Amino acid sequence: MxxxxxxxxxxxxxxxxxxxxxxxxxxxxxxxxxxxxxxxxxxxxxxxxxxxxxxxxxxxxxxxxxxxxxxxxxxxxxxxxxxxxxxxxxxxxxxxxxxxxxxxxxxxxxxxxxxxxxxxxxxxxxxxxxxxxxxxxxxxxxxxxxxxxxxxxxxxxxxxxxxxxxxxxxxxxxxxxxxNNTPITEVASPPITDDDLKIGGMIADMIPDGATLQLGIGGIPNAVAKALSSKKDLGIHSEMFCDSMVDLYRTGAITNERKKIHPGKSVVTFTFASRGTYDFIDDNPAVEFLPVDYVNDPRIIAQNDNVISINSCMEVDLFGQVCSETMGMMNYSGVGGQVDFIRGAAASKGGKSFLAFKSSAKKGSLSKIKPILTEGSCVSTTRNDVDYLVTEFGVVRLKGMTCSQRAKAIISIAHPAFREELTTAAKKMHLII
The missing domain is CATH 3.40.1080.10 (Glutaconate Coenzyme A-transferase)
Known part of the structure; x- marks a missing residue:
C-alpha cells in the first residue's frame, strides 16, 4: 500500500x-x-x-x-x-x-x-x-x-x-x-404514468420466471420492473443498471441463478441513477461493470436463455420501421444498444424483444404511428429486426407477418382517433388491399 x-x-x-x-x-x-x-x-x-x-x-x-x-x-x-x-x-x-x-x-x-x-x-x-x-x-x-x-x-x-x-x-x-470532491451527477427516475403501467403490465405477463432482462431508460421499463416483483430467479444482462433493478433485488425477484453465463451476477456497462442506486452498487460484487463491446455483443447476449429486451422508441410506421433517435432531421438521442439487444434476444433460446411506446404525443393530437416515418427520421431498428410492438392499446408480434398483416396489426395498437386515417393511408400505399 x-x-x-x-x-x-x-x-x-x-x-x-x-x-x-x-x-x-x-x-x-x-x-x-x-x-x-x-x-x-x-x-x-x-x-x-x-x-x-x-x-x-x-x-x-x-x-x-x-x-x-x-x-x-x-x-x-x-x-x-x-x-x-x-x-x-x-x-x-x-x-x-x-x-x-x-x-x-x-x-x-x-x-x-x-x-x-x-x-x-x-x-x-x-x-x-x-x-x-x-x-x-x-x-x-x-x-x-x-x-x-x-x-x-x-x-x-x-x-x-x-x-x-x-x-x-x-x-x-x-x-x-x-x-475532485464535487458530488457526481444523480438522475431521478421519471414518474410512472397510468399508460406506463398498462404497457408494463402487458409486457410483464409475457416474461417467464428465470428470464434474463435488459431494460432501457424511461417510465415504461420502470413500469415493467414494477410488475415483475413476484417473478422468480430473474437475471440481469443489460447495458444499463437502473433504479428499478434495485427494487427487484430487494423483493427477491433477481437472483441471476438461471443465467448461463455470469450466474449469480448482474452484468452491465453503465448506470446513471439515484444516490440510492449508487450506494447499492458500491462495493457490491453481485453487480459487474464490463466494457460495452462485451456486454452488448449479440453473440454474448444470446448465450443466456430467455433474454428479454425492453426498449422505447419515438415513432413507428406501417412498414414496421422504427425510429428511436431523431425527431425529423434533428438528432435527439441515439440508437445505443437497442439493435444489439434486439438481435441478441432473437438469437437467445426463448428470447423476446419489445419496443414499447405511448401511441400519441402532444396530449393526443399527434400519432406516434405514422404511414411512413417523418421526413428526415432515421431508421434505428429495421422492420426485419422488430419482434413485439407495445402501446397502451395492446401488443402485436410482427415476426412472421406479411406486409399487409403487419400494417393491420400496427394500426390495431394505434390511438383509436387515428386508426381510420392510418387505414386509409395503408390502402393508398397498397399495404391493405
Missing part, C-alpha cells in the same frame, strides 16, 4: 497542470455519462482559451451536465463529439457547434480500434484507489478498454463515485490524476 500511495502522490496534479498536458489537435475519449471528468474539462476549457489551444476533440457517450466547454464559441477550442445525444448537447449538435457519431453501442470500441485509431488522451472520473493500487471505473466501463491504446491517461478521483466490480485501472497505467 505504501508503494502505491507514493506513486499516487507523485502522479497527483492540479487541474491546470493536467490541462497543460493537452495540445492543439488532441483526440480525447472518456467513459460515458456520470464518469465524464468534469473537473479536468473545466480546467481544460479555461487553459485552452487562455493559451489558444485549438481543435481538441472530446468524445463521450451521453453527457449529463452543462459544462463550460460546451458554451457557444468554445467549439474552436474543444469540439464535442457524442456517441449518444442528450439534452446537454442536443442544441449544440443541431447548431453545428458539436457533432454526433452514430454507431451501435457494441461497435463503438471497434470504431476506435479499426477506424479512428489510438486517441491521444483517455480520461475519466473514477472511485478512490484501493490498497492494491486500483481505481474502479465506477458507474461506467463502456469505453474503458480504449485506454489501452491511448498515449496518455488522466483520472479524476472522486470519493462520491461508487467502487464497482468488473473494470479497474491501476495507478501504474496512468500519467496523472486530480482529486
Amino acid at each position: 505504501d508503494t502505491w500511495n507514493r506513486i499516487y502522490e507523485k502522479k497527483k496534479m492540479l487541474p491546470q497542470e493536467i490541462a497543460a498536458q493537452f495540445k492543439t489537435g488532441n483526440i480525447c475519449v472518456s467513459n460515458g455519462q456520470v464518469t465524464e471528468p468534469v473537473g479536468i474539462l473545466s480546467a481544460l476549457a479555461a487553459y485552452a482559451t487562455a493559451n489558444k489551444i485549438t481543435d481538441i476533440y472530446h468524445y463521450i457517450l451521453l453527457p449529463l451536465r452543462n459544462q463550460s466547454y460546451m458554451a457557444a464559441g468554445m467549439e474552436k477550442y474543444i469540439r464535442h463529439v457524442s456517441h449518444f445525444v442528450s439534452a446537454f448537447d442536443r442544441e449544440a449538435i443541431w447548431q453545428g457547434r458539436a457533432d454526433y457519431l452514430p454507431a451501435n453501442y457494441s461497435q463503438v470500441p471497434l470504431v476506435w480500434k479499426e477506424i479512428l485509431g489510438a486517441p491521444d488522451i483517455f480520461y475519466a472520473t473514477v472511485s478512490p484507489m484501493d490498497k492494491h493500487g486500483y481505481f474502479s471505473c465506477g458507474t461506467a466501463a463502456d469505453l474503458s478498454d480504449i485506454r489501452k491504446r491511448a498515449k496518455k491517461i488522466f483520472l479524476e478521483v472522486n470519493p462520491t463515485m461508487p467502487r464497482t466490480f468488473g473494470s479497474f485501472i491501476h495507478i501504474t497505467e496512468i500519467d496523472g490524476l486530480m482529486e
Whole structure:
C-alpha cells in the first residue's frame, strides 16, 4: 500500500497542470455519462482559451451536465463529439457547434480500434484507489478498454463515485490524476404514468420466471420492473443498471441463478441513477461493470436463455420501421444498444424483444404511428429486426407477418382517433388491399 500511495502522490496534479498536458489537435475519449471528468474539462476549457489551444476533440457517450466547454464559441477550442445525444448537447449538435457519431453501442470500441485509431488522451472520473493500487471505473466501463491504446491517461478521483466490480485501472497505467470532491451527477427516475403501467403490465405477463432482462431508460421499463416483483430467479444482462433493478433485488425477484453465463451476477456497462442506486452498487460484487463491446455483443447476449429486451422508441410506421433517435432531421438521442439487444434476444433460446411506446404525443393530437416515418427520421431498428410492438392499446408480434398483416396489426395498437386515417393511408400505399 505504501508503494502505491507514493506513486499516487507523485502522479497527483492540479487541474491546470493536467490541462497543460493537452495540445492543439488532441483526440480525447472518456467513459460515458456520470464518469465524464468534469473537473479536468473545466480546467481544460479555461487553459485552452487562455493559451489558444485549438481543435481538441472530446468524445463521450451521453453527457449529463452543462459544462463550460460546451458554451457557444468554445467549439474552436474543444469540439464535442457524442456517441449518444442528450439534452446537454442536443442544441449544440443541431447548431453545428458539436457533432454526433452514430454507431451501435457494441461497435463503438471497434470504431476506435479499426477506424479512428489510438486517441491521444483517455480520461475519466473514477472511485478512490484501493490498497492494491486500483481505481474502479465506477458507474461506467463502456469505453474503458480504449485506454489501452491511448498515449496518455488522466483520472479524476472522486470519493462520491461508487467502487464497482468488473473494470479497474491501476495507478501504474496512468500519467496523472486530480482529486475532485464535487458530488457526481444523480438522475431521478421519471414518474410512472397510468399508460406506463398498462404497457408494463402487458409486457410483464409475457416474461417467464428465470428470464434474463435488459431494460432501457424511461417510465415504461420502470413500469415493467414494477410488475415483475413476484417473478422468480430473474437475471440481469443489460447495458444499463437502473433504479428499478434495485427494487427487484430487494423483493427477491433477481437472483441471476438461471443465467448461463455470469450466474449469480448482474452484468452491465453503465448506470446513471439515484444516490440510492449508487450506494447499492458500491462495493457490491453481485453487480459487474464490463466494457460495452462485451456486454452488448449479440453473440454474448444470446448465450443466456430467455433474454428479454425492453426498449422505447419515438415513432413507428406501417412498414414496421422504427425510429428511436431523431425527431425529423434533428438528432435527439441515439440508437445505443437497442439493435444489439434486439438481435441478441432473437438469437437467445426463448428470447423476446419489445419496443414499447405511448401511441400519441402532444396530449393526443399527434400519432406516434405514422404511414411512413417523418421526413428526415432515421431508421434505428429495421422492420426485419422488430419482434413485439407495445402501446397502451395492446401488443402485436410482427415476426412472421406479411406486409399487409403487419400494417393491420400496427394500426390495431394505434390511438383509436387515428386508426381510420392510418387505414386509409395503408390502402393508398397498397399495404391493405
